[in-house]
Amino acid sequence: MASTSSSSTTPRYAITAVDKQRSALDKLLKDPQKPAFIPTPPQDKTIRPAREMMKNVQGSSAGAGSGEFHVYKASRRREYERIKLIEETAQKETDTAEFERKRKEAEALAESKTAKNRAKRQKKKERAKGKGESNNNKSTSEAPLKKRRLVNGQELVFRKPGEGSDSEGDEEVGPQAPVEEKETVAPLEGPEIVDTAPRIVFHDDD
Template identity: 50%
Template structure:
């Protein structure tokens, strides 16, 4: 008996009868929670509304007046409603495409601006690095080190002020570009 329980055959599992939607939901959740590491696939539903096909060539053309018979007027109204829905769908689709193109263009522009800014800063860093490499090294004595430390502190402060000014100027330029667009 114990061997059968360990084998894990489907016969060992109790059969569950689903009577309500609540039971169905509970079983689904229990199944999901048995293995939380397993990825859950959620299909993306298509939100695009499909409109019924409107014939391009209508053989029996009728007007909006109901003189010929009220039945024909209902047919006319139905075709007109379909046509309006089709044109509305086409218009919404074109607006969506325009918005998507505009969004993609803005993303490209911002990405390009970011890359340009990064390249400029990289060039500045490389230039500074080259300058430091080319600078001859001097052996310092005790008195010269103290003087250089005092001077280097002043220089670093002025460099920080200059970099702050550069950052402020870049922010102003970015704001002006955003206002222009």
């Protein structure tokens, strides 16, 4: 029974990367208080620098059959590693320079396209603005003149109190009531009337 229970708990299919990640997350979230292990980033490969002066340079046949052959093999291995590291560093610098060059070219191309589109938008905006101003001027020039009210043959201009201009100083502020004019009756001209009625004259006796 123990064998059957142990076999039932084990999965019967190949574990994928998703399953591994899920199990790692479940294990991490099982105890939230436990600090998570963060691995250190990989460091660049370093080797022991070469000696400034080699007093005794051994060849491939110098150490053959002697006890110094392993010394020759170790020095040759270190030299090969140093040359390989130099080549990898040079290749990495070349790839980085190529990537930076392509990135700058892409940025310059995108900037040129953006500047071109910006210039088009600005030109279109200025054209639309000029067209709108011309339409406003045209509509203003073709606007019908406003009719003004005439009172006693004089033109009235409605303005706010305290508002005035030098060129229109002779205009009145607001409507005014018509002024009643008194009619003067001229005497009728005609022949003079002569009084021909008899008159009584009294004389006093002295």
